[in-house]
Amino acid sequence: MKFAMPQLLTLTCALAHFRLAHSYTSFVVRGRSASIHRLFSSVTESELAKDSGSNSNDNEESFSIYSREADALSKIKSPFLQTLRDRGFLHQCTGISELDAKLCEGTQAAYLGFDATADSLHVGSLLQIMILRHLQKSGHKPIVLVGGGTTKVGDPTGKDESRAMLTEEAIQKNIEGISSVFQKFLVFGDENRTDAMIVNNDDWLSELKYLQFLRDYGTHFTINRMLSFESVKQRLAREAPLSFLEFNYMILQAYDFLELYRRYNTILQLGGSDQWGNMVSGTELGRRIEGAQLFALTAPLMTTSDGKKMGKTANGAVWLNSSKLSEYDYWQFWRNTADDDVVKFLKLFTELPLEQIAELEKLQGADINKAKIVLADEATALLHGKECLPVIHETVKTMFAGSGESTESLPRVVVETTDLEKGMRLADIFVDLGLASTKKEARRLIQGGGARLGDSKKVEDESAMLTLADFGDAKEITLRAGKKRAGVVELK
Structure with missing residues (x-):
């Protein structure tokens, strides 16, 4: 019987959903329910039955797993894992006792990936950067993987819709922007074993031949495992589009780990807990292809006490590049x-x-x-x-x-005298200074009475203009957004 491509895809997804119901086992970790889904296609039904266990033993098994984990954490000897445990970085880890032993043997290489979707990282990425810093200070080698290749595909994790496609030029500019941040936290070089390095996965992903890649690695992944990923399930539940391009992301991330093991003997991937499924895929791919014992370790997704995700405020993203904040x-x-x-x-x-x-x-x-x-x-x-x-x-x-004014550290814009002859809209200048992320936000700031010109003059009109008369004899003037944020307009 022959199927057209749409029919074949429909049949494949139906079979995947059917198999999904039989392909996982649940247990409790740190008092929370978690589901560990099967990844690879060669898992037998008997193995699944063995893993699943009986309902009558669920509580006993949950307790024993938690006890073993707590016992392993208390016996950690490597300085790196001790630091992560004691300071609150540690969320999930595969084979933590075995990883601890490896780290105690000597310098090990570990990597963390960042896609180049913007020209700066924001504070939401800082937790991961601090982990790399602790890794290096503990005597190990941090590898920063910038996703020049995977950025072209797009990570569906936590997204409601497909990312806009970026040009090669935009991706390269973004890589340069985010790479500068790592120089602040890590020591780079090629003289010491612990020197950090930056690699670009486009170097190997762009060289792959599609059919050969499918033959060599595609057989190790199942559609039902991919459909079990929370990011994918949420998209499908909302009937939001999930392109085939994005669907490939998880395979490419797993392949990155394999490639880094081959090139630099990298045994550990670090990341956020939202990447756990992709990371475990990489450890298992390395075991199946190279017989390597690889590890995955995640940090918790960072939220504030009121449940909000770190990285953004009402005034926009908290960027790590000083040119943006x-x-x-x-x-x-x-x-x-x-x-x-x-x-x-x-x-x-x-x-x-x-x-x-x-x-x-x-x-x-x-x-x-x-x-x-x-x-x-x-x-x-x-x-x-x-x-x-x-x-x-x-x-x-x-x-x-309220006395004197030191403005050296404040954001500033420089304007020409000729620009002020007809006046410049203050709402636009608030945006230029980063005191508002959009013109709409600047107008709301003015409407709410939070915009001031200098120390005391409240800006009450959304269409108010900045003119030469506002400067008087001064060469600069301060704009304020609320009580704690300010910027400077400098007259050239």
């Missing part, structure tokens, strides 16, 4: 941390000793602000250097004291 605004982001998040963020985003953090944890009431300033100082110094802190402190002091 000033040192002052970055400091203010950490200074405005919610009380309930301060200790957690001190452990994750600074390198303060845990004993010192424990002392800061004792602060109560208004004194918690002292811990917030320590957090802001330490986090900002890691990214931008300690030399920027005195200027930031002086700016904060003068802004709140």
